[in-house]
Amino acid sequence: MVEAGHAGLVGGVIGAVTAYIRDKGLGPGDSLPSELALSKELHVSRTVIREAFRSLAAMRLLDLHVGKRARVAQLDHGAMALMIEHGVETEQISVHQIYDVRRTIEVRTASLAALRRSDAEARSILENAQAMQTQFHSPERVMEHDLAFHLAIAKASKNPIFSMIIGAFQGVSQQTWPIGWRSRSSDEERRAMNALHVAIAEAILAGDPQAASHLMAKHFDESVKALLAAGLG
Structure with missing residues (x-):
């Protein structure tokens, strides 16, 4: 050397x-x-x-x-997750910036998932969305299915880089998700959020990339609005 x-x-x-x-x-x-x-x-x-x-x-x-x-090693999101979480904790990255990146990426993953998903992947995505509705009175379980929903869509896009990035964001998402849930003013708004996940899943199941990407963009716009209302930007 x-x-x-x-x-x-x-x-x-x-x-x-x-x-x-x-x-x-x-x-x-x-x-x-x-x-x-x-x-x-x-x-x-x-x-x-x-x-x-x-x-x-x-x-x-x-x-x-x-x-x-x-x-x-098999590729995973661990190292990237540590970097992102460190960036948030040291105020070098804002939550708003993370959601801006997530919106950009997840609009794309929703579109690709509608085109590339297997039947089993489509069922898994839909089952997680439906579980968010049926387990409504347990926010912790709703969050678990929400995170699994987004990761399943990234995997169904058949691009492992997207899966790594979405996986790396999940640690921060676990911290911000309860804030966004509580900041919604009523159970009606929370149920609407869950219903939007089902609509995204149904568009992916139907193989409709335009609807899937449009609905995912709407979901992130509403999520950012809820976080900003909670003072988390």
């Missing part, structure tokens, strides 16, 4: 490991060489290799298990 200093060595190993994954065409679940083998190949200590592996695991690029070789 040509970089000087411990941090530079770790950074160099991180780059070497990601290059190895790319060059060897490794996929999720595939094993990397042992710490000892990499230590000899890269001419650094096993401590440096171990720290690089831990950093890559923290970024959700590797899976580490005691007594087993490091493996290429």
